[in-house]
Amino acid sequence: MFETLSERLGGVFDRLRGRGALSEADVRTAMREVRIALLEADVALPVVRTFIDKVTEAAVGAQVLRSVTPGQQVVKIVHDALVEMLGADASELDIAVNPPAVIMMVGLQGSGKTTTTAKLARRLTERDRKKVLMASLDVNRPAAQQQLATLGEQVEVATLPIVDGQQPVDIARRALSAAKLQGFDVLLLDTAGRLHVDQALMDEMRAVADVSAPQEVLLVVDALTGQDAVNVAQSFTAQVPLTGVVLTRMDGDARGGAALSMRAVTERPIKFIGTGEKMDGLEAFHPQRVAGRILG
Numbered sequence: 001m002f003e004t005l006s007e008r009l010g011g012v013f014d015r016l017r018g019r020g021a022l023s024e025a026d027v028r029t030a031m032r033e034v035r036i037a038l039l040e041a042d043v044a045l046p047v048v049r050t051f052i053d054k055v056t057e058a059a060v061g062a063q064v065l066r067s068v069t070p071g072q073q074v075v076k077i078v079h080d081a082l083v084e085m086l087g088a089d090a091s092e093l094d095i096a097v098n099p100p101a102v103i104m105m106v107g108l109q110g111s112g113k114t115t116t117t118a119k120l121a122r123r124l125t126e127r128d129r130k131k132v133l134m135a136s137l138d139v140n141r142p143a144a145q146q147q148l149a150t151l152g153e154q155v156e157v158a159t160l161p162i163v164d165g166q167q168p169v170d171i172a173r174r175a176l177s178a179a180k181l182q183g184f185d186v187l188l189l190d191t192a193g194r195l196h197v198d199q200a201l202m203d204e205m206r207a208v209a210d211v212s213a214p215q216e217v218l219l220v221v222d223a224l225t226g227q228d229a230v231n232v233a234q235s236f237t238a239q240v241p242l243t244g245v246v247l248t249r250m251d252g253d254a255r256g257g258a259a260l261s262m263r264a265v266t267e268r269p270i271k272f273i274g275t276g277e278k279m280d281g282l283e284a285f286h287p288q289r290v291a292g293r294i295l296g
C-alpha cells in the first residue's frame with residue numbers, strides 16, 4: 001500500500017531535511033517533485049493542484065524558512081495537508097441508534113461487496129459484540145444470495161432465509177421486520193451489483209433506502225481501478241445518500257490514487273479498506289495512520 005508514493009516522497013524529504021537553510025526556490029523545487037510523485041500515484045489532477053498550492057503557500061512563509069529546522073517544518077506541513085486530504089475527521093460507523101441499525105452496502109459487480117459485507121458483519125460481531133443479521137437483496141445473480149449465506153456460516157453470522165422469487169424491496173422489508181422481532185443490533189443489506197452505473201440500479205437503491213432508512217450507506221469500490229473507482233463513487237454520490245466508502249483490494253494497490261483522491265472528489269470519507277480475500281482482511285481507515293505510513 002502506497003509504496004510508490006512513500007518511496008518518492010522519502011527521497012524528496014531526505015534532501016529537504018539534509019539542508020540547514022531553505023530558500024523559497026528550494027521549497028518550490030521540492031513541491032514540483034511532490035507534485036510528480038502524487039501524479040505518478042494516480043491522484044486526480046485537481047486534487048494534486050489544490051494540495052500543492054496549499055502546501056506551497058504555507059511552506060514558503062517566513063516563519064518556516066527562518067526557523068531552526070525548516071526541512072522538518074515543511075515535512076510537517078505536507079503531513080498535515082495529507083491527513084486533511086485523506087479526510088481528517090473520518091469516523092468509522094455511525095450506528096448508535098435504537099436497534100436495529102441498518103447498513104446498506106452498494107456497489108458494482110465484482111467490487112468485493114458481498115465479501116466486504118461478511119467481513120464487516122464479522123468485525124461488528126467479534127469486535128463490537130453486536131448481534132448482526134445479513135440479507136442479500138441480489139436477485140439478479142443466481143448464486144448471490146447463496147454466496148452470502150455461505151460466508152455467513154463461515155463467519156458465524158446469521159443470514160436471512162432465502163425466499164425464491166422475492167424482489168429486493170420485499171426482502172428488505174422482511175429483513176427489517178425479522179431484525180426487529182429477533183432483537184438484532186445491526187442489519188446489513190447486501191444490495192445487487194451491476195456491471196455499470198445505470199438508472200435501474202439507482203432506482204432500486206433508492207427504493208431499498210426508502211423502506212429500510214439506513215444509518216449508513218457504504219459504497220464498495222475496487223482500489224485497483226484507480227480513478228475509475230473515484231468516478232464510480234461520484235456517480236453514486238449524485239444519486240444515493242452515501243455515508244462512506246469501502247476501498248477493497250488495497251492489499252494489491254501499490255499506488256494509492258483512489259484512496260488519496262476519494263475524499264476530496266466525492267466529499268465522502270473512506271471508512272474501511274479491504275486488505276485481503278480472507279474474512280479478517282478489513283481495516284478501519286485512519287487518515288493519521290495512513291499519512292504516517294506514506295511519510296514513513
Ligand code: GDP
Nearest residue numbers: 109110111112113114115248249274275276277
Ligand atoms: P461482489 O460481486 O461485489 O459481491 O464481489 P465479491 O465479494 O464476490 O468479490 C469478488 C472477488 O474479490 C472475490 O474473489 C473476493 O475474494 C475478492 N476480494 C474482495 N475484497 C478483497 C480485498 O480486499 N482484497 C483482495 N485481494 N481480494 C478481495
